[in-house]
Amino acid sequence: MSQTYPVPAGSAETEIIIKKSRFIARAVPVGGRETAMSELARARTDFPDARHHCFAYVIGKPGAATSAAMGDDGEPSGTAGKPILNVIHHKGIGDIMVIVIRYFGGTKLGAGGLVRAYAGVTEKVLAQLEIVEHAPESTCSIALDFAQEQPLRHWADQNGAHVDAVEYGSQVNVTLTVPDAAFEALRDFAGAAGLVISRD
Structure with a gap:
């Protein structure tokens, strides 16, 4: 029998603003890649005029995930999806997807600034998320x-x-x-x- 692990009880959404760029993070429970992709499509529909819809998901038990993926959606490679995924792994949550929607504010943040922004808003949304044990x-x-x-x-x-x-x-x-x-x-x-x- 597999062990229990923490999973989201529901969804959460939050945002931060850094140098006029809006970063909106949405955390949702997902049970498979298909659900994850439909959540990404929903985020694109909900925020159609945003410049980036970056994401990461972990399906299954954290650390032994059956599936994990990430996407930078036009941000410099490694500055969006990877920091989101790193925070999810650090928190040890499974069956979860975090999508970060970015509205560009006109000021470039640089690679380090982007990594901090994506990781920071992911930390913030996960802190608001209600967690339950997956049985x-x-x-x-x-x-x-x-x-x-x-x-x-x-x-x-x-x-x-x-x-x-x-x-x-x-x-x-x-x-x-x-x-x-x-x-x-x-x-x-x-x-x-x-x-x-x-x-x-």
């Missing part, structure tokens, strides 16, 4: 009789599991996402009802 989950399938579906749904509600899909045939096939911590309890519940679980 590892497993997906499993159970075949049961029609009469057992309601008790299983009740068990799921009581134990933080959720029903992902139900197929009705000669039996009811239920796909569940179950917190790893509740898996033994599910096995006990299923065993008492004479059900077989297959863990995906």
Whole structure:
């Protein structure tokens, strides 16, 4: 079983102004690259006239991330995405994306100034973010009789599991996402009802 790790409970947004340049940082929870790219697209839609939409994301457990990426979006290489990613790594948060939108104020900040600005606004938005522990989950399938579906749904509600899909045939096939911590309890519940679980 994988360990828990800190993840965002929701989103946060903040901004700083340095020499008339506006840096708006948005931190959002993401579960995969596709979600991250749609969040980036949303930021471009929300701030269409900004000059830069820089980002970094970490998907999975920090330090052992299944995926991490960054983008400078026209800023000098290494001055935007990398400092954002470094702060995320330093804070040890997983399943997160930080997008920093910049409106150029007319004064060049230089490479060092940009690094400090992008890192600084990322620090600020992460400080405002509510963090929760990510509980590892497993997906499993159970075949049961029609009469057992309601008790299983009740068990799921009581134990933080959720029903992902139900197929009705000669039996009811239920796909569940179950917190790893509740898996033994599910096995006990299923065993008492004479059900077989297959863990995906």
